[in-house]
Amino acid sequence: MLSHKFMIIAGYELRFILSNFEYAMNTLINTEIWSTNLYLSLQVYFEGQQLLILASWLSAQAQDNMGKVYQMMNRIYHEGGAVTIHEIRRDIRQWPTPLAALNTLLEHEQYISRQISELHVLCQNTDSSIHSFIKGLYTKRIYVSTAFMELLRILAMEYERRLPCFI
Numbered sequence: 023m024l025s026h027k028f029m030i031i032a033g034y035e036l037r038f039i040l041s042n043f044e045y046a047m048n049t050l051i052n053t054e055i056w057s058t059n060l061y062l063s064l065q066v067y068f069e070g071q072q073l074l075i076l077a078s079w080l081s082a083q084a085q086d087n088m089g090k091v092y093q094m095m096n097r098i099y100h101e102g103g104a105v106t107i108h109e110i111r112r113d114i115r116q117w118p119t120p121l122a123a124l125n126t127l128l129e130h131e132q133y134i135s136r137q138i139s140e141l142h143v144l145c146q147n148t149d150s151s152i153h154s155f156i157k158g159l160y161t162k163r164i165y166v167s168t169a170f171m172e173l174l175r176i177l178a179m180e181y182e183r184r185l186p187c188f189i
Contacts, residue, residue: 043152044103046141047094052108053137054094058087059110060130064123071120090159097155 065080095105117123138160145153 041103042144044098044101046144047098047103048106050137050141051091051094051105053134054087054091055107056110057130057134058084058091060126061087063115064127067117067123068120073120093159097152101152 061080061084065077065084068074068077068080098105115126117126141156142153142160145156
């Protein structure tokens with residue numbers, strides 16, 4: 023009888039962990055959809071500025087985000103959970119300069135990195151298959167994002183160090 027009670031308690035704990043996981047995944051799914059929208063807005067802006075390589079990178083990021091959304095949705099369904107998609111609210115922005123747009127992108131990348139880190143911490147306390155899934159989903163992105171943020175910092179510093187114009 024004692025082992026039966028333990029199984030009930032363990033089952034409750036597993037459901038609690040999975041419900042936290044489901045909530046965190048749904049939050050991240052909605053964040054990734056919002057992020058995709060921002061990437062596409064920035065892509066359009068940078069195409070208009072003739073910064074085609076950056077626009078192309080943003081297009082690839084948007085596509086990658088939606089791939090992650092589908093994978094997370096499938097995982098939630100696999101675990102017996104439910105996916106909740108919220109309405110996307112986006113500020114319509116007109117960036118005055120490419121540097122302002124890059125600063126928006128840098129702030130966004132920092133925010134996304136924090137969200138992913140929080141999910142990693144949550145998943146470390148779950149079963150190993152969930153942790154492996156999240157780690158596999160975001161390992162590549164963390165490295166690319168970190169390198170990209172470093173490039174943005176360099177560009178911002180260069181902008182601040184403009185040499186005076188001698189006439």
